Amino acid sequence: MGLQAGPAEAAAVIHADYTRWWAVCRRLSSAAREQRAIPEAVVEYLDLFREEPREMIGAALETIDHGLALGEDVQRASHLRRTLLMKHGLDHTPSPPGRSSAAEADVLALVESRVRSRSLGGGRTPALWTRAIDAVDGMTLQYPDEPPQTAMTSYDYLGLLGHPAIDEAARAAIEKYGTGGHGTAAAAASLTSHRRLEERLAAFTGHQGAILLPSGFQTNATAIPALVGKGDWIFSDDLNHASIVAGCSIASARGAHVRTFRHNDPAHVRSLLSEAPDDVVKLVVCDAVFSADGDLLDLPAFDEACREHRAVLYLDEAHSLGVLGATGQGLHEHFGVARSPLGLTMATLSKTVPSAGGFLAGPASLTRLLRLAAPGHVFSAALPAMACGAAIAALDVIDQALSTFAAAFREE
Structure with a gap:
């Protein structure tokens, strides 16, 4: 497939740091875009973790979702989701609290793909959209644990907020x-x-x-x-x-x-x-x-x-x-x-x-x-x-x- 990272490297990264593993997956998805092989690569890597599959399922499904964002076929990706879950005996088991079943995950993946296609951020969630302002003083914003920042996107055109x-x-x-x-x-x-x-x-x-x-x-x-x-x-x-x-x-x-x-x-x-x-x-x-x-x-x-x-x-x-x-x-x-x-x-x-x-x-x-x-x-x-x-x-x-x-x- 021409991928630069192998299973052993991915395994080490997963165990060391999930965030770094996600970065590796993004590189894999970029390298495999033409072959449309992202989900298969994830299934292959997940075989290494049969002893702790539940900890890795979420990460693998997120990577499949990333494949969807790159144009992966929804029906094919849903099939790979089921294959991935069945490999680890999770296909028909009751869902733990807060976790979806395989069938529910398929439906959710389909809905998420529709929302992602309409998202102004392309499915991303930049910090600007997710951070919460703690205090406002005119054009100065205060975020928790950050220095004061000047807002250039305010609607307060005449400075009447707080009048x-x-x-x-x-x-x-x-x-x-x-x-x-x-x-x-x-x-x-x-x-x-x-x-x-x-x-x-x-x-x-x-x-x-x-x-x-x-x-x-x-x-x-x-x-x-x-x-x-x-x-x-x-x-x-x-x-x-x-x-x-x-x-x-x-x-x-x-x-x-x-x-x-x-x-x-x-x-x-x-x-x-x-x-x-x-x-x-x-x-x-x-x-x-x-x-x-x-x-x-x-x-x-x-x-x-x-x-x-x-x-x-x-x-x-x-x-x-x-x-x-x-x-x-x-x-x-x-x-x-x-x-x-x-x-x-x-x-x-x-x-x-x-x-x-x-x-x-x-x-x-x-x-x-x-x-x-x-x-x-x-x-x-x-x-x-x-x-x-x-x-x-x-x-x-x-x-x-x-x-x-x-x-x-x-x-x-």
């Missing part, structure tokens, strides 16, 4: 309503704090009404498919956020036509809009600030295209609310573009606003209808009052700070 007025508002809401969400908003769990926050968000974004949802991701995933029906058309930027893609996928499964246009290309979206019939809903969905690249949507051109083709512009302002524009109202204020009466604004309450949740703002008649049409609003628990209290206080702080800044800027 005393915001924290006090959250505490006051807890004292009045407790910590939970009390149930779904559609089942008598809408609090006065929910209504106050929706009114503030509508006013802040320049719309008539707004509806709260449990998260920004859920807002896009549940609102987009609720806005269109079978035969309607959705136009989505090629670099839109995953939550928008999820919403478009659900809408497509229900019969909507989804067209993806080249990133930030108004000419392309115009071309696609011209293909849609006149008597359908045409929804153009775009990020205002594209989170991965950091560029801004060409709003003036997209607004013109939507008005020209009687399309609804759905704008995700998750990364622009409170940041762009003289008073933080987002992309329209930044470009000086008047909002269309048909326009919709979505944003989160977990970035510039240091709380939790998401919302969609637009015509009051439409947001009222969405209360009983958007599954994420009907079937999910309402936001806890403390999140609403914190968000309202944050909007107050942003209003005051940015208004003061804008006045000082005009004087200069």
Whole structure:
């Protein structure tokens, strides 16, 4: 097979140090990739350890999983799993606590292979994803037993996390309503704090009404498919956020036509809009600030295209609310573009606003209808009052700070 490490070497490494043995297995898998012989090599090596097979089964199965990540056939790998377990008399024995049977291991391997294929980390778990932050002070993070580190990936764009007025508002809401969400908003769990926050968000974004949802991701995933029906058309930027893609996928499964246009290309979206019939809903969905690249949507051109083709512009302002524009109202204020009466604004309450949740703002008649049409609003628990209290206080702080800044800027 052309492998550089033999059974004796692998045996010594296994007994000395499992971590080093795993590194050897990775080298073996790399050398054997063309022969697709990784699991056979593991079975061969495991023959050396008949006296203590249970200690080595887990390591061998992990190596087979690594073979799957390199393109190993799932059905073939499952067969090798059974062969490996049968060699050591473990095929039909009861599973020890916390350990799967052979049949269960086969099913789990199949499910894990599906998850691995969709994993952003390729099946890996980098330390950045698994470490837990022990303390936060602005952009400084403290991990247990590590020196302080500066975070460059924070959502706390205005440094409002830990602001005393915001924290006090959250505490006051807890004292009045407790910590939970009390149930779904559609089942008598809408609090006065929910209504106050929706009114503030509508006013802040320049719309008539707004509806709260449990998260920004859920807002896009549940609102987009609720806005269109079978035969309607959705136009989505090629670099839109995953939550928008999820919403478009659900809408497509229900019969909507989804067209993806080249990133930030108004000419392309115009071309696609011209293909849609006149008597359908045409929804153009775009990020205002594209989170991965950091560029801004060409709003003036997209607004013109939507008005020209009687399309609804759905704008995700998750990364622009409170940041762009003289008073933080987002992309329209930044470009000086008047909002269309048909326009919709979505944003989160977990970035510039240091709380939790998401919302969609637009015509009051439409947001009222969405209360009983958007599954994420009907079937999910309402936001806890403390999140609403914190968000309202944050909007107050942003209003005051940015208004003061804008006045000082005009004087200069």
